[in-house]
Amino acid sequence: MISTLATTIPLQLADRVLISLTSISGLILVASGLTIIFGLMGVLNLAHGALMMVGAYTAYAVQSAGFSPWLSIVIAPLVVGLVGVAMEVTLIRRLYDRPLDTLLATWGVAIVLQEAVTIAFGTSQKSVAPPMEGSISLLGVTYPIHWAFIIVVAVVVMAITIGLFAYTDIGIMALAVIQDREMAAAVGINTRVSDRTTFAFGSALAGLSGAIMAPLLSVNSTMGISWLADSFLVVIVGGIGTFTGTIAGGVLLGGLDNLFRTVISGYTSIAQAAVLLVALVIIRYRPQGLVPTTGGGE
Amino acid sequence: MGYESSIEDHGRKLSRRNALKMAGGAGITGLAGCSGGSSSSGSSDSESSEDSGTSDEPLTVGALYALSGSTEVIGRPMMNSTELAIQQINDAGGINGREIELVKADTASAPQTGIEKSRQLINRDGCSIVFGAYTSAMRNAITDIYVENEVPLFYPTLYEGGVCREIEGAEGFSGEINIPEESLEWVFFNGAVPKQQIQPYIPWLMEEYDISSFYLIGSDYVWPHTTNAVVDDFVQENGGSIVAEDYVPLGFTDWGSKLSDIQSSGADAVYFTTVGTSMVEMLNQAGSVGLIDEMVWAGNIMSEQEAIAAGDAADGVLTSAPYFTSLDGEANDEYISSYEEAYGTDTTPNFVAEASYFGPHLMANALTEHAPSASSGAEVKAALENPISMDAPQGTVSMDPATHHATLQSRVGEFDAESGAFEVLTEFGQIEPYGITVAEGCLDV
Structure with a gap:
């Protein structure tokens, strides 16, 4: 009934490695916005999946208006960034010191966003075209260009984000605000603007990930829910508040998921449960995650 | 379903x-x-309810x-x-x-x-x-x-059938089937049960596309399991083989390595009973790795809705159903x-x-x-x-x-992405619901 252990010939191996890299990159890409909003800012954002979903719908709207898929990748983060600004101004700003209320408020936002896209676009599933169709030859494997593009985008996004927070004034000020709001205000940083910018940037990344991942997925109003859970898992296992942690979390969880599913092919549910078990063990013995924050406020 | x-x-x-x-x-x-x-009944809008049921009511x-x-x-x-x-x-x-x-x-x-x-x-x-x-x-x-x-x-x-079936099994069917514990005395069914879609479909597929081995992939719940039990039976009966019977959780999204499994299995055809968004994502991703063109993809759950959502990726995919909009x-x-x-x-x-x-x-x-x-x-x-x-x-x-089940039409359609509709490839005519998962005369009406 069940296919036996996969006989891995080298070409097969290269294929599996590439597929794993794409799925790891997808996880990291979607989780990157949450690393900022939850990891750095401490906002329990249950609307993260919905923001990703809005990004995917934005890509769909741009494409169905006849514009290039490339444009959809540019517009999606802008639109979702604006949604993030609206969220921050109306809700999040008032809840920075009330994490449990944030939980309810952001879940409420998620439901509102889901219903809003249903009203605007109807209930049927949508499909989004990738910016580049076709395949390339990689490691001897014929591989879809878009799947390779996802890997590239994840690397670029993480590099830019890490650089932004480590080397630019805006990024460093944002970190200062997050670590000690009063002290940052005392030295003359406009904390309100800084919070808003940081939240908007995190949201924009969620929107970008939605637009990039959409061609692989079925675009519908509830598509973000499973990605929300995966993103929290990646951020928490990897280490809350560090970008290297998110990368480590994505590599570990995405890698194990693909490895287990290859080794015990035919038992997908068990393979996925085994990944969760590993995550539990890690959190039990390393509560700060794989890559804990260094020199943080707490 | x-x-x-x-x-x-x-x-x-x-x-x-x-x-x-x-x-x-x-x-x-x-x-x-x-x-x-x-x-x-005490409904506010029931007028003259004491009128002992004139036919105008x-x-x-x-x-x-x-x-x-x-x-x-x-x-x-x-x-x-x-x-x-x-x-x-x-x-x-x-x-x-x-x-x-x-x-x-x-x-x-x-x-x-x-x-x-x-x-x-x-x-x-x-x-x-x-x-x-x-x-x-x-x-x-x-x-x-x-x-x-x-x-x-x-x-x-x-749906999977089975609510009107003797426990003993019908007509030499060897597979195991879940039997919901429901009374169906008051229920009438006019959707297809697996037999109506599968009985003529499997031999036709094997003959028409020269298929001898199938990879069965489905979502993990009762309908795909029952359907696959019936598919398995007909494939064996017609001298074919099942390379794998494989289930993924509902809502499964990341198909990459599963598609590699399917590709390396050497099967001639994929028979899919994955549902909803998971099916659309499977087709999307199989389309981009070129697997849709490489093998025959057939099933009996994809309707116009999912096919249109998958777009180009669903082009050429086969499905058996009583009805197509076209x-x-x-x-x-x-x-x-x-x-x-x-x-x-x-x-x-x-x-x-x-x-x-x-x-x-x-x-x-x-x-x-x-x-x-x-x-x-x-x-x-x-x-x-x-x-x-x-x-x-x-x-x-x-x-x-x-x-209480309906005798329905059975036919095979091939999705054409350009027109967004199914082209009917063959018609099997009317198929009775009983046999296999519904026992003939089980209600004794």
């Missing part, structure tokens, strides 16, 4: 056990409220579909189709001049709500029959209410054109919507012929338990009184 048997609606897990508990409780109040049959009919929640996308075309049918019946003079009154209710894709709304439809609105339910989980949760109130439920979804014929032309006129093209009819459409017509024909003044659920049920046939959009269909 029982898909999404554990529907996750905004994080609320619906437990079938709780749903059944509620159904049990509902039965007690339900019985108390409905002792006098439908026309004497309208017949009240319920429609119970998902207008919100996770299955809204399919619930809407179903509701539209039932409403359209009732309107057509009324426009054509009703049941011997007697008007049908439709009461619509939204299950919100949640069995608890389905239970609540079923009680309202029966006890408050005085419905003599209800058309509705989509998933097996929903049907399973609400059936008791209809049994206890003695009101027929007309269920239009393709069928020729007067009945289908009328269905599609009046549907689009009334509801536009935002929602797509498919085989489940078509069953929601011809169900009310079938009932109206039965009543007109056998019991034009029927008002209680029992009278409507008795009328439906006659051998009735009609020209549905799919072609000739008939209700088999002895099983």
Whole structure:
């Protein structure tokens, strides 16, 4: 009934490695916005999946208006960034010191966003075209260009984000605000603007990930829910508040998921449960995650 | 079709056990409220209910579909189709001049709500029959209410069968099949059971595409398991082999390494029983790695909705169904054109919507012929338990009184992405529901 252990010939191996890299990159890409909003800012954002979903719908709207898929990748983060600004101004700003209320408020936002896209676009599933169709030859494997593009985008996004927070004034000020709001205000940083910018940037990344991942997925109003859970898992296992942690979390969880599913092919549910078990063990013995924050406020 | 048997609606897990508990409780109040049959219910709008049922009194009919929640996308075309049918019946003079009154209710894709709304439809609105339910989980949760109130439920979804089957197994079928513990005395089924889609389909596929081995991939719940048991049986019978029978969790998204498994399995064809968004994502990703062109992809669950959502990736994928929107014929032309006129093209009819459409017509024909003044659920049920046939959009269909299941058309379609419709490749004609998962004459009517 069940296919036996996969006989891995080298070409097969290269294929599996590439597929794993794409799925790891997808996880990291979607989780990157949450690393900022939850990891750095401490906002329990249950609307993260919905923001990703809005990004995917934005890509769909741009494409169905006849514009290039490339444009959809540019517009999606802008639109979702604006949604993030609206969220921050109306809700999040008032809840920075009330994490449990944030939980309810952001879940409420998620439901509102889901219903809003249903009203605007109807209930049927949508499909989004990738910016580049076709395949390339990689490691001897014929591989879809878009799947390779996802890997590239994840690397670029993480590099830019890490650089932004480590080397630019805006990024460093944002970190200062997050670590000690009063002290940052005392030295003359406009904390309100800084919070808003940081939240908007995190949201924009969620929107970008939605637009990039959409061609692989079925675009519908509830598509973000499973990605929300995966993103929290990646951020928490990897280490809350560090970008290297998110990368480590994505590599570990995405890698194990693909490895287990290859080794015990035919038992997908068990393979996925085994990944969760590993995550539990890690959190039990390393509560700060794989890559804990260094020199943080707490 | 029982898909999404554990529907996750905004994080609320619906437990079938709780749903059944509620159904049990509902039965007690339900019985108390409905002792006098439908026309004497305490509904505020029931005029002259003491008039001992003159035939001019309208017949009240319920429609119970998902207008919100996770299955809204399919619930809407179903509701539209039932409403359209009732309107057509009324426009054509009703049941011997007697008007049908439709009461619509939204299950919100949640069995608890389905239970609540079923009680309202029966006890408050005085419905003599209800058309509705989509998933097996929903049907399973609400059936008791209809049994206890003695009101027929007309269920239009393709499903696994088995609720009318002797435990011993039918006609030498060797596979194991789950048997839901439901009383179906008050339920009528006009969606396909696996046999109707698969019996002629598998030998045809193997012959036409020279297939000797299949990779079975499905979502992990009752309908794909039962369907695959039937597929397995027919593949073996025709001298083919099953390379793998593989299940993924509902909502499975990341298909990359699974597609590698399929590719390296060496199978000639993939038989898929994955459902909903997971199916669309499977096709999307299989399309981009070129696997759709490399192998034959066939199944019996993909309808116009999922195929259109998958777009180019679904081009050339085969599916067996009683109905496709692209069928020729007067009945289908009328269905599609009046549907689009009334509801536009935002929602797509498919085989489940078509069953929601011809169900009310079938009932109206039965009543007109056998019991034009029927008002209680029992009278409507008795009328439906006659051998009735009609020209549905799919072609000739008939209700088999002895099983409460319908004899339906069976055909194979190939999706054409450019036109967004299925091209019919072959027609198998009418197939009876009994044999395999429904035992012949099991109701002894």
